[in-house]
Amino acid sequence: MTEPLLSVRNLSVEFTTYGRTNAVLHGVTLAVPERSQVALVGESGSGKTVTMKAIMGLLREPPARVTAGEILFDGRDLLRASRAERDRLRGTAMAMIFQDPMSSLNPVFTVADQMGTILKYADRRLGRQRGRAGRRARVHEVLAQVRMRDPERVAASYPIMLSGGMKQRVLIAMALLSQPRLLIADEPGTALDVTTQAQILKLLKDLVEEQHLALLMITHNLGVVRETSHYVHVMHRGRIVEAAEAQALFAAPREDYTRNLIASVPRLTGGTSFATLARTDDET
Numbered sequence: 001m002t003e004p005l006l007s008v009r010n011l012s013v014e015f016t017t018y019g020r021t022n023a024v025l026h027g028v029t030l031a032v033p034e035r036s037q038v039a040l041v042g043e044s045g046s047g048k049t050v051t052m053k054a055i056m057g058l059l060r061e062p063p064a065r066v067t068a069g070e071i072l073f074d075g076r077d078l079l080r081a082s083r084a085e086r087d088r089l090r091g092t093a094m095a096m097i098f099q100d101p102m103s104s105l106n107p108v109f110t111v112a113d114q115m116g117t118i119l120k121y122a123d124r125r126l127g128r129q130r131g132r133a134g135r136r137a138r139v140h141e142v143l144a145q146v147r148m149r150d151p152e153r154v155a156a157s158y159p160i161m162l163s164g165g166m167k168q169r170v171l172i173a174m175a176l177l178s179q180p181r182l183l184i185a186d187e188p189g190t191a192l193d194v195t196t197q198a199q200i201l202k203l204l205k206d207l208v209e210e211q212h213l214a215l216l217m218i219t220h221n222l223g224v225v226r227e228t229s230h231y232v233h234v235m236h237r238g239r240i241v242e243a244a245e246a247q248a249l250f251a252a253p254r255e256d257y258t259r260n261l262i263a264s265v266p267r268l269t270g271g272t273s274f275a276t277l278a279r280t281d282d283e284t
Ligand SMILES: Nc1ncnc2c1ncn2[C@@H]1O[C@H](COP(=O)(O)OP(=O)(O)O)[C@@H](O)[C@H]1O
Pocket: 015, 016, 017, 024, 042, 043, 044, 045, 046, 047, 048, 049, 050, 051, 063
């Protein structure tokens, strides 16, 4: 068997604030194979974002401290890698999609400027040469990939000129710029209305499949899991309490906690699903 692209093993993290130490992750283990769509689901406060930050190297230490575990990406242990190596991987081989378009885009720069800057730094980290025109072409190409009908117009826009759904697509485009192998999405589209969120999730799933990426979908919403993921890890109070194929998990959850989580999902009536809602070639 080949190693998964991302493997988190026995990860424990604690936070110390005002002299008090709280353990937040207790031996978290999860794996994301190449080209797979994996979910990390759990209620608010269960430790999902802390897990994501640990993977991406975004935990501030202190107040955080990793007390145990390994995070292997492509066989390399990130927790023992040099700062430079982690910086090189972040935003290149692994990229994340930010949740909140409002606070993740800079209002005073155009989309082209912001994406161009990200690309410039990614190129630099990878030791790649690409001129201004090359960057511009790549920005337009990626905006077209996220189904923008008029990439040049979007590129020339300031964030305020774009709808919420378009801003979220720009954030996805930013994550795709450097052709990552792993995308991590932490509650994507939560700031959007449900129809637009459904379209964004469908787009994300389509892109991941087209570009053969691995996806780690982080969400509190089992409806999102059902629509986007093949394999699920259920997190509760900093522990993975159940991990299974999505279909098996929904059909026959083994843990009481998972059963209750599934029972608490509101049912959509009339068989409406993301698939029927989603038209991704629209500029919503
Ligand atoms: N910077 C921090 N300082 C102290 N505690 C934190 C910090 N960030 C997160 N925590 C704690 O870690 C736990 C998990 O948080 P988080 O990973 O953000 O949950 P979620 O599953 O909603 O993403 C929470 O109990 C939270 O209070």
